Amino acid sequence: MRYALVGRFKMEAEEKKGKEELVPIFIMGKRYEVPPSLTIQKAMEYAGYQLIRGCGCRGGICGACGTVYRYPGSYKIEVGLACQTVVQPNMYLTQIPFFPATKSIYDIEKIKPTIETLVKAYPELLRCLQCNTCTKSCPMEIEVMDYIAAAMRGDIARLAELSFDCVMCGLCTSRCPAEICQYNIAILGRRLYGKYVAPKAEHLTSMAKEIEKGKYEQMLRELMDTNEESLKDLYNKREIEPEQGDEEWTPKDKTYL
Numbered sequence: 138m139r140y141a142l143v144g145r146f147k148m149e150a151e152e153k154k155g156k157e158e159l160v161p162i163f164i165m166g167k168r169y170e171v172p173p174s175l176t177i178q179k180a181m182e183y184a185g186y187q188l189i190r191g192c193g194c195r196g197g198i199c200g201a202c203g204t205v206y207r208y209p210g211s212y213k214i215e216v217g218l219a220c221q222t223v224v225q226p227n228m229y230l231t232q233i234p235f236f237p238a239t240k241s242i243y244d245i246e247k248i249k250p251t252i253e254t255l256v257k258a259y260p261e262l263l264r265c266l267q268c269n270t271c272t273k274s275c276p277m278e279i280e281v282m283d284y285i286a287a288a289m290r291g292d293i294a295r296l297a298e299l300s301f302d303c304v305m306c307g308l309c310t311s312r313c314p315a316e317i318c319q320y321n322i323a324i325l326g327r328r329l330y331g332k333y334v335a336p337k338a339e340h341l342t343s344m345a346k347e348i349e350k351g352k353y354e355q356m357l358r359e360l361m362d363t364n365e366e367s368l369k370d371l372y373n374k375r376e377i378e379p380e381q382g383d384e385e386w387t388p389k390d391k392t393y394l
C-alpha cells in the first residue's frame with residue numbers, strides 16, 4: 138500500500154470534523170482519531186491512507202475490502218467489509234486486500250458437473266472439519282459451511298444456490314483450519330451449474346445467433362453517427378416497460394425483437 142492524502146473523502150470527513158467528537162482507532166497498530174460516523178474505509182482515508190489495493194466498488198459488492206479487527210480485551214477476531222462497517226472506538230484493524238488462495242485451472246468444456254470434478258480441482262475440500270468458522274467469518278451472512286457440505290456431496294445446484302451472494306472477499310478462507318478456499322470451490326460450482334445443470338435459455342441462444350449474423354450492425358452504426366443532442370432525445374423518448382407490465386408485454390416497435 139502507498140500512503141497519501143485523498144482529497145474527496147478527506148474533505149467530506151473534514152466537514153464532519155467540526156460537528157462530531159473524534160474517536161480513537163488503531164490502523165495496523167498506529168493510533169488515529171477519526172469521526173465516529175465513518176466506515177473503516179473512509180476512516181483509513183481520513184487518516185491519510187490511499188487505498189491502492191483493497192478498495193473497489195465502495196458498495197459492498199466487489200469483495201475487495203475484507204477487514205479484520207479486534208476490540209481491546211476481547212479474544213474475538215471480528216470481520217467485515219471496510220466499505221460497509223462503521224468504526225468503533227478503540228478497534229484495532231487491518232485490511233486483507235488479497236489472500237493467497239488455491240485456484241485450480243480447468244477447461245469448463247472438458248469437465249463434468251460431478252463430485253469427482255470438484256475433488257480433483259480442490260482435493261482439500263474433503264478436509265472440512267464442519268467447524269463452521271467460515272460461516273461465522275462471512276460478512277455476507279452466507280451459510281458457507283453448508284455450501285461446502287453440498288460440494289462434498291456433489292450437489293452442484295445447492296452449492297451454486299447457497300454461494301450465489303459470495304463477493305469473494307476471502308475472509309472465510311483466511312480463517313479455515315482445513316485451509317480450504319471456499320469461494321473458488323463455489324465459483325467452480327456456479328460455473329458447472331450454469332454450463333451443465335441450469336435449464337437452457339433458448340431465447341438467449343437464438344438472440345446470440347442473431348447478433349452474430351449482424352442483425353444490429355446497421356442500427357448500431359446509425360447510433361454511432363448520431364450527435365449527442367439527438368441521442369439524448371432518443372433516450373428520453375424511448376419506450377419503457379411499465380413497472381406493472383405483465384409477462385406478455387412487448388414494445389410497440391418490434392424491429393429488433
Ligand code: SF4
Pocket residue numbers: 264265266267268269270271272281282285312313314315316317319
Ligand atoms: S472453516 Fe473450513 S473446516 Fe471449518 S466448516 Fe468451513 S470449510 Fe469446513
Ligand code: SF4
Pocket residue numbers: 200274275276277278279281302303304305306307308309310319320
Ligand atoms: S463465502 Fe467467503 S469469500 Fe464469499 S463472501 Fe463469504 S467470507 Fe467472503
Ligand code: FES
Pocket residue numbers: 191192193194195196197198199200201202218219220221304
Ligand atoms: S470496496 Fe467493494 S465491497 Fe468494499
